[in-house]
Amino acid sequence: MIALRDIKKTYDQRDQRIVALRDVTFDVDTASFVSIVGPSGCGKSTLLLAIAGLIPTDSGVIRIGNASPTEAKSKNELLGMVFQRPVLLPWRSVVDNVMLPVEILMENRSLPGNYTRYRERAQELLDMMGLSEFHHSYPRELSGGMQQRVSICRSLIYDPAVILMDEPFGALDAFTRQRLNRELLEIWEKSSKTILFVTHSLEEAVYLSDRVVVMSARPGTVREILDVDLARPRPAEVRNSPRYHELVARAYSYFQDLL
Template sequence: MADARNVIEYDRVRKAYVQGKAPLLAVEEMSFAVRDQEFTSILGPSGCGKSTLLKITAGIMPVSGGTVHVNGRPVTEPVSDLGMVFQNPILIKWRNVVDNVLLPVEILRHRRRDYLDRALDLIRLVGLQGFEDRLPGELSGGMQQRVSICRALITDPPLLLMDEPFGALDALTREDMNLELLRIWEARKKTVLFVTHSIPEAVFLSDKVIVLSPRPSRVARLFEVEIPRPRELSVRYTKEFGEYCGSIRAEIKR
């Protein structure tokens, strides 16, 4: 362990899939670290193993080589106390908003009533008050994704893994959600590892942007984003923001 402030450390992580007869190398010699309370984004071309990396981090997929440490412990089984948000909201169709948010509480066999107030607070925080007893089928895509973020936050995990959570949303809703996410992150000081396809989204949200190379992927370059916080949407139209996006874009092109 090099640095006690590192929440996640990847050390020469490799991941190979067996596809037919030939093994397919998805991730090769990946090494980097994510610091406590830092917002880190992972950017890269499609199919470069970004989702794979998140699943490895969560401990729901084994590595083929190398090691991952979360909170100083090697990952060998599902990691406790982390929240995960996926590209799709994956809500349970027959549960209303509150009951969907409370799913992790039930699975972890905590007492529901101890978390009910917190669930209602979170629902208010993401602007869904008044929709507590609606079913997912009655909500728009953006609203559903907000419910899934509440679900990831319900047990107040210090570490959030987000796999292109806003990829399916339209541009306006997406900006809205970016702001909300930053607000939550600033209020609750969490460590976030965020996978995205969008360069402006990565720059807007992150302290660090990690650009991956095409498959087999490794870290192509690491960018530190030094735009001061709190960031407003107008930051996106500054020269500084444009320069970050430009240099990241140039790195991905190669």
């Protein structure tokens, strides 16, 4: 579903040139869950922004299905993104922020369906994310983690085939994070979506993923791809199993030099 070949990306910062990504090559199969882990600054957000067609690369090829990132961006039903910082419109209530992509896509006539049905779906998603009492609050009235949960709802509302998630659970407490890991897996198991997920938590990456792409420090490149052979569906207790711990230990072994 996503094919990346020899991606290179540099940034010019005043007097210096930063190589953020080099030779990044890997595939994400349709309906699979793939995580990216790597040290801070290794280019994970850069890679997601490039796949989403929001920044150009210097060289290399990115395909999403049969489309380039720019083509995929114009077909909004294909691709959704959760950014590292929640980007919510301050003048819109929580439920209206979740409904934003639906309104834009209906305006462009690229989304079929019934507005009221989507609004019900927005409310269901917010309830599921533990925000039942906050449908009509404004972003400034929410904590950082709550805002992030709103932006996760917004990425799920119109059911895109591919979702790119940049540390969506980074600002959450450990309990909410574990609960939302389960919720996300349930949504994914039911929906055959393709998810590319950036996280700093190796435990979270192993628990959620079919494959974990381990990146090197900047300039970021693929260091290893870890296949996670834990059976699915994965109840929370999987995290107590010896195989899970073995895989997490293997993931940590790639970062020995940072510990």
